[in-house]
Amino acid sequence: xxxxxxSIAFFSIxxxxxxxxxxxxxxxxxxxxxxxxxxxxxxxIALMIVLDIYRSTSVLFEAALVIALTGFVATAAFAxxxxxxxxxx
Amino acid sequence: MLDLLVSxxxxxxxxxxxxxxxGLVRLPxxxxxxHGPTKSTTLGVGSFLLAAVVHTVDGGFTLRELLIALFLxxxxxxxxxxxxxxxxxxxxxxRAPLPEDFPGLRREPxxxxxxxxxxxxxxxxxxDI
Numbered sequence: 001x002x003x004x005x006x007s008i009a010f011f012s013i014x015x016x017x018x019x020x021x022x023x024x025x026x027x028x029x030x031x032x033x034x035x036x037x038x039x040x041x042x043x044x045i046a047l048m049i050v051l052d053i054y055r056s057t058s059v060l061f062e063a064a065l066v067i068a069l070t071g072f073v074a075t076a077a078f079a080x081x082x083x084x085x086x087x088x089x
Numbered sequence: 090m091l092d093l094l095v096s097x098x099x100x101x102x103x104x105x106x107x108x109x110x111x112g113l114v115r116l117p118x119x120x121x122x123x124h125g126p127t128k129s130t131t132l133g134v135g136s137f138l139l140a141a142v143v144h145t146v147d148g149g150f151t152l153r154e155l156l157i158a159l160f161l162x163x164x165x166x167x168x169x170x171x172x173x174x175x176x177x178x179x180x181x182x183x184r185a186p187l188p189e190d191f192p193g194l195r196r197e198p199x200x201x202x203x204x205x206x207x208x209x210x211x212x213x214x215x216x217d218i
Contacts, residue, residue: 005096009137012103016110016130023114023122031175032119038168039113039126042134045157046106049137053095053144061141061153068157072164079171083178 009050016043034078041071091143098140105133119181120173127169131161 020043024036048064077087112125138158145151176183 001096002092005099009099009103012107016106019110019114029119029176029179029181031172031179031181032122034175035119035122035126035172036113038172039110039130042126042130042161042165043106043110045161046102046130046134046137049134049141049154049157050099053099053137053141056144058145058151058153061151061157065153065157065160068160068164072160072168075168076171079168079175082175 006050006054010047010054013043013047013050017047030082031079034075034082037078038071038075041067041074045071091146095140095144098136098143102133102136102140105129105136109133118184119176120183123169123173123176127165131165134158134161 017040020036020039024033024040027033027036045064045067048060048067052058052060081087106129109125109129112129113122116122116125135158138154141154145154
């Protein structure tokens, strides 16, 4: 039962990554692409968590935490660049 | 019993993540698309993290999962706010009208035969990050 649920979770995360990639390539405006990037890194965190449940380890949680930190900083930097034209002043 | 709870949490998280990604690709407007990833996907990751906590509860309980959940739940509204601000500043077309008291707002006359609300011009927005 847990194996089936893990399979469904892996499949849905893969589908979400593919859909986010579609929006990243096709997005009509720049903020759409940044939003797709945001979705992609959150889905990567979810993938790492489910992989840790699958392997019954807890080594990937630190990697997930680092991805969460750098992803938020990257989104904030993208937004700042799109608003101001430069990241740091 | 514990496996059943983990499975239910995984299924709920999968549902939320798929709904968020579907909203990202299917909704017609950038400001509508902003809702999918920032709420639904974050809730899905939160459900996955609860599943991880329940799964590792018998072999050494750690607070790292809850730390990731706390960080994501703090940063998702902040990044949504920043991206909405980008959409306002770059005049991304929206289907909803701006609020009446938006700072520096100039209303343009509505074009004939258009169902879309015209995006008003903004001079010198007073919002600061």
